[in-house]
Amino acid sequence: MARAAVPGRLSWLVSTLAATREETASARTLVLDVPGWRGHQAGQHVDVKLTAEDGYSAQRSYSIASAPDGTRLELTVQRIDDGEVSPYLTEALEPGDPLELRGPIGGWFVWPPGSAAPLLLVAGGSGVVPLMSMIRSHADRKSKVPVRLIYSVRSPADVLYAPELSERARVSPLDLTYLYTRAAPAGQPTGRISANVVAAAAWPPDGKPAIFVCGPSGFVETAADLLVAGGHDPASVKTERFGPTGT
Ligand SMILES: Cc1cc2nc3c(=O)[nH]c(=O)nc-3n(C[C@H](O)[C@H](O)[C@H](O)COP(=O)(O)OP(=O)(O)OC[C@H]3O[C@@H](n4cnc5c(N)ncnc54)[C@H](O)[C@@H]3O)c2cc1C
Secondary structure, eight states, X not given: XXXXXXXXXXXXXXXXXXXXXXXXXXXXXXXXXXXXXXXXXXXXXXXXXXXXXTSOEEEEEEEBOSOOOTTEEEEEEEOOTTOSSHHIIIIIOOTTOEEEEEEEEOSSSOOOTTOOSOEEEEEEGGGHHHHHHHHHHHHHTTOOSOEEEEEEESSGGGOTTHHHHHHHHHHSSEEEEEEESSOOOTTOOOOOOOHHHHHHHSOOGGGOOEEEEEESHHHHHHHHHHHHHTTOOGGGEEEEEOOXXXX
């Protein structure tokens, strides 16, 4: 007998990989068609489940990179070479293959549609993924709210969505600040997020920005501490950590 879905509990859905896009040498966007998808808000994530023929399964969380768009979703996965799930998603999964997922998950780390507050986005590495959904939603809604992205990344070759970010910065109220931690373009310094960077690149606290910080745990803690030390209201700083997840 088929088991009815429990109200309020998310059911697993079987999506189909429609297309892929190589974002960098080690990160790939998966474009998924998800029949039954009920929509999402920018900032939310899904759980993805892989099941082997012997029944062993592994789950991981992935942020949604795309703006809400019917039953189509985009995830961007950064490959971790010794990882269990990300190498499969970035190297083995092919268009036409099924992928089980459930979501949308998360009600806190979301950009509320219609928010009038300036938007300050702070990303470490692949932490830019849910922030990209906010940037894309902002554009889709033709929002006039100013947006700043501070994006800490190892090198220019590791920047996700580089051409799209440049184009969006050209045509919409989006400012970009890149921090290169290991290798910078010629003539630019390398460096990490610091009080000076926050003072120069973030909106001032009296503008009451809505702030979203996402990335590895250490980066998120440092960035959030710097923002609060710089005078931002702790309640305005929302964080999401991309630590190891799943079973
Ligand atoms: C809410 C949420 C959203 C996320 N969104 C994204 C996303 O949009 N894109 C994305 O690429 N990842 C995202 N992640 C991370 C993702 O869930 C996995 O942890 C990641 O893909 C590694 O899984 P794996 O099975 O390949 O590695 P595992 O087999 O789990 O781990 C292999 C090794 O890598 C280390 N490791 C695990 N995760 C990370 C990590 N994130 N960074 C560095 N080292 C790690 C482990 O400690 C271990 O040593 C998100 C995590 C959370 C909690």
